[in-house]
Amino acid sequence: MPTSRTGRPPAPRAPRRPAAPRLARENRVLAFYSSARRSWDRPLTAYYLIFGGSLLITVLGLVMVYSASQITALQMSLPGSYFFRKQMLAAVIGAGLLLAASRMPVKLHRALAYPILAGAVFLMALVQIPGIGVSVNGNQNWISLGGSFQIQPSEFGKLALVLWGADLLARKQDKKLLTQWKHMLVPLVPAAFMLLGLIMIGGDMGTAIILTAILFGLLWLAGAPTRLFAGVLSVAAVLGLILIKTSANRMARLQCLGATEPQSGPVDCWQAVHGIYALASGGIFGSGLGASVEKWGQLPEAHTDFIFAVTGEELGLAGTLSVLALFAALGYAGIRVAGRTEDPFVRYAAGGVTTWITAQAVINIGAVLGLLPIAGVPLPLFSYGGSALLPTMFAIGLLIAFARDEPAARAALAMRQPRFGRKRGAGGTGSGRSPRRWNTMRRRASAARSSGER
Numbered sequence: 066m067p068t069s070r071t072g073r074p075p076a077p078r079a080p081r082r083p084a085a086p087r088l089a090r091e092n093r094v095l096a097f098y099s100s101a102r103r104s105w106d107r108p109l110t111a112y113y114l115i116f117g118g119s120l121l122i123t124v125l126g127l128v129m130v131y132s133a134s135q136i137t138a139l140q141m142s143l144p145g146s147y148f149f150r151k152q153m154l155a156a157v158i159g160a161g162l163l164l165a166a167s168r169m170p171v172k173l174h175r176a177l178a179y180p181i182l183a184g185a186v187f188l189m190a191l192v193q194i195p196g197i198g199v200s201v202n203g204n205q206n207w208i209s210l211g212g213s214f215q216i217q218p219s220e221f222g223k224l225a226l227v228l229w230g231a232d233l234l235a236r237k238q239d240k241k242l243l244t245q246w247k248h249m250l251v252p253l254v255p256a257a258f259m260l261l262g263l264i265m266i267g268g269d270m271g272t273a274i275i276l277t278a279i280l281f282g283l284l285w286l287a288g289a290p291t292r293l294f295a296g297v298l299s300v301a302a303v304l305g306l307i308l309i310k311t312s313a314n315r316m317a318r319l320q321c322l323g324a325t326e327p328q329s330g331p332v333d334c335w336q337a338v339h340g341i342y343a344l345a346s347g348g349i350f351g352s353g354l355g356a357s358v359e360k361w362g363q364l365p366e367a368h369t370d371f372i373f374a375v376t377g378e379e380l381g382l383a384g385t386l387s388v389l390a391l392f393a394a395l396g397y398a399g400i401r402v403a404g405r406t407e408d409p410f411v412r413y414a415a416g417g418v419t420t421w422i423t424a425q426a427v428i429n430i431g432a433v434l435g436l437l438p439i440a441g442v443p444l445p446l447f448s449y450g451g452s453a454l455l456p457t458m459f460a461i462g463l464l465i466a467f468a469r470d471e472p473a474a475r476a477a478l479a480m481r482q483p484r485f486g487r488k489r490g491a492g493g494t495g496s497g498r499s500p501r502r503w504n505t506m507r508r509r510a511s512a513a514r515s516s517g518e519r
Contacts (some may be wrong), residue, residue: 108473111405114398115468117393119163119446119461123156123454125388126372126447132355133375134368134449146447148368151213155451159458166462171470174237174463175410178228182256188218189263197268202441203314206267217452219264219272223421224456226257226276230283231413237410238287246293253283254297270308270315271440275425277301282420286403286413318438336371339364340433341381344377344385351381368449370441373433388447389430397422402467411467418460422446 104110124145134148141147166174192198192206199207199215207215234243242248257280277351281301284294309315321334325341328334343359346352357378360367367375377385399419403412422445431437431443443453446461468474510518 072159078168104346105212108477111398111471112465112468112474114394115461115464116397116400118395119458122391122395122446123159123458124386125391126444127152127156128354129372129376129379129447132379132451133357133360135355136360136362137368140362140399152449152454153449155454156458158451162455162459163462163465166459167465167469168208169462169466171408171410171466174228174414174466175232178225178232181221181268182225182229185218186260186263188216189222189260192218193263193266204267204269204441206264206269206272215452217450219267219269219276220452220499221274222260222264222466224460225277226260226279227283227414227417227421227460229256230268230280230408231417234283234287234413235408243287246290249284249287249293250297250448254280265308269441270312270426271442274305274428274440275421275442278424279421283413283417286416309464315438318440321435322438323435331457336365337344337435337439339433340371340374343371343374344433347378349381349384349467350383351379352376354379369440369443370448371433372448373430373444374385377433392426392445394422395419398468399423399464402464404473405471408468408470411470415464415467418464421460422457 107218130152131146131149135145136145138145150218188208194209197208198205199209201207201215206219207217209215233253234249237243257276261273261276264276281294281298287299290415309319317332320332321337324332324334324338326334327338339359341366343357346358352358357367357375357376360375364371364374373385373388376388380387396419399415399422403415403419406412407417425442425445428437428440429442429448443450445457446454470476
């Protein structure tokens with residue numbers, strides 16, 4: 066037995082711990098990452114994100130509309146559920162439009178482009194006729210349908226521009242005309258400016274901004290050169306600056322950026338500041354559903370343009386981040402559908418719808434957070450307003466139809482049949498006939514993989 070220099074036997078060493086647990090943890094992390102990536106790359110990911118995300122946003126929006134509109138309804142001597150019932154009716158009609166749009170073939174969507182554009186232009190022109198158009202909050206962009214029901218035709222103008230612009234660019238791409246700047250701009254830009262003019266006559270700057278974003282999105286997807294894109298953007302920026310400078314109301318909204326006091330000098334920033342107050346008082350998990358303080362007359366438009374502020378007060382940071390995550394998932398799914406298709410109409414239409422919903426959500430949420438001027442646009446699928454909800458749900462139906470129409474998605478949906486289908490043989494095993502061959506999911510999956518589909 067070896068001894069040390071002092072003559073004493075060496076102390077026994079503790080056994081080393083194996084490095085297996087650390088290696089096992091790394092393997093588990095890699096396995097989880099690989100599994101998540103495979104799940105994310107599945108053909109039906111975009112379909113589930115669009116359908117599930119839009120459904121959750123709409124349902125949560127109905128809950129928040131009921132919570133945020135009760136005080137406003139009672140102040141107007143109406144039942145507390147008045148606005149909720151109207152929004153629920155619009156959601157039911159919108160669900161029917163969504164299902165119809167999701168089942169329509171692409172050819173029918175293209176055939177509807179010109180009728181929808183003609184109808185939207187007619188209604189938007191009808192708004193400006195005295196005695197027919199109705200002014201709400203200083204903007205004359207409404208038509209009364211009788212009773213308490215009104216319609217805002219400019220909301221349908223967004224859907225019209227998306228469908229008509231996508232069909233126009235797709236036909237020009239098929240004829241290889243988009244390489245010429247005249248064919249890229251005409252008649253898309255003049256028609257968009259016509260819609261913008263009809264909207265701005267009524268004074269609705271917010272809807273005009275969304276329509277401009279849709280136009281830029283279509284031009285970007287069509288491959289507009291940087292110089293051409295910058296030129297159109299410069300013209301739009303100059304026109305927007307002139308419209309802001311010539312309106313005291315728009316200048317006041319611009320001066321309320323970053324305001325912390327309701328009366329910031331000569332400008333009244335009551336709505337912007339109280340929106341920040343609502344978000345700040347929500348904390349991490351909020352004060353509880355229905356327990357908002359700002360909706361008791363302090364925050365104007367609590368159930369429409371500033372419903373995100375009430376959501377932050379009642380559901381806290383967790384609720385607002387959930388809403389942001391749902392819109393981010395919806396935007397990602399729309400981009401994925403537009404990027405994976407080979408049909409030019411589907412690419413332009415999906416990109417236009419994604420630009421529309423994403424831009425409107427960013428402008429609304431940015432205004433509530435005090436990062437952008439208050440534009441008076443609702444939060445898509447979330448705020449109160451049937452005129453905004455109906456065309457938006459139809460547009461979501463378009464995205465669902467496009468997501469289902471991908472070749473890999475069609476193969477995956479075909480696999481989701483009942484596990485046991487009709488048998489191929491007519492008899493049993495003891496009748497002298499061929500044995501039964503059940504159309505199982507495993508056989509369909511192997512057939513799909515052999516054709517190159519995932």
